[in-house]
Amino acid sequence: MMAPAQQERLRGYLLGFVLALLLSLVPFACVHYQWLDRFPTMATIGICAVLQVLVHLRYFLHLRLSEAKERFWLLVFTLLLIGLMVGGSLWIMWDLTDRMMGH
Template sequence: MANPHTTSAGSSHGSYKSYMIGFVLSVILTAIPFGLVMFPSMSKEATLWIVMIFAVIQVLVHLVYFLHLDRTSEQRWNVIAFVFSALIIAFLVGLSLWIMFSIHHFMMAK
C-alpha cells in the first residue's frame, strides 16, 4: 500500500504515507488556531489574521493531499475548474457584502 493507487484513467490517488502527512498537517493546522482562540495570548486582530492564514494553508493541504490537485497536465482541467469556482464564490460573497454595506451606509445617512 506504499505505492500510489492509479485508476483506469491513470490518475494517482496517493499513498498511505501521503494521506498520513495530510492528516497530521491538518491536525496541526487546526490545533494551533484552536489553542490561540481558547487561550488568548495575542491581540484579537493578530489572532484573527493567524486563524485566517492557517485556514488558507489548510485548504491548500486538503487540495494537495486529499483531492490530489497538483500542477501536472492530467490535473490541469481540475485545477482550472477549482480556480474558476473559487473566483465565482469570491465574487458572489464579496459583491454581496459590498451591496449590504452600501445599503447600510445609505440607509443610515438619513
Template sequence: MANAHHSSDANHGSVKSYMIGFILSIILTAIPFGLVMYPSLPKAATLWIVLIFAVIQVLVHLVYFLHLDRSAAQRNNVIAFIFAALVIVLLVGLSLWIMFTIHAVMMAK
C-alpha cells in the same frame, strides 16, 4: 479486469501522503484552536493567524486529499477549481459591497 482496477488507483495517494495530510490538518487546526481558547495575542493578530492557517489548510486538503497538482492530468481540475473560487470571491465580495453601500446611503438620510 483486475489490471483495470489497479490502473484507476494510480491517481490516488499512498498511505504515507494521506498520513502527512492528516497530521498537517491536525496541526493546522490545533494551533488556531489554541490561540482562540487561550488568547495571548491581540484579537486582530489572532484573526489574521486563523485566516492564514485556514488558507494553508485548504491548500493541504487540495494537495493531499483531492490530489490537485500541476500535472497535465489535473490541469482541467485546477482550472475549474480556480474559476469556482473566483466566482465565489466575486459573489461574496460584490454582495458585501452592495450591502455596505446600501447601508451607507440609507443611514445618510
C-alpha cells in the same frame, strides 16, 4: 505487507491528516488561550484556513498546479466558491454585529 505504492499513498494521507490537524488546533489554541491580540489572532486563523485548503487540495484531492488545464480551472472554481462563502459569511456577521449593537 503493503506494496511500496500503497505505503507511499498511506504516508501521504497520514501527513495530510497531521498537517490538517495542526492547522485546526493552532487557531483553536490561539483563541482559547488568548495568546495573541485580536488582529494577529484573526490573521492566524485566516492563514491557517488558507493553508488548510491547500493541504486538502494536495493530500486528499491530489490536485497539483503543474497538472492538466482542467485541474487548473477546477482550482479556480474552488477558490471562487471559497471566496463567495467567506465573503458572504463576513458580510452576514458584519450585518448582525451592526444590528445587535444598534448602529
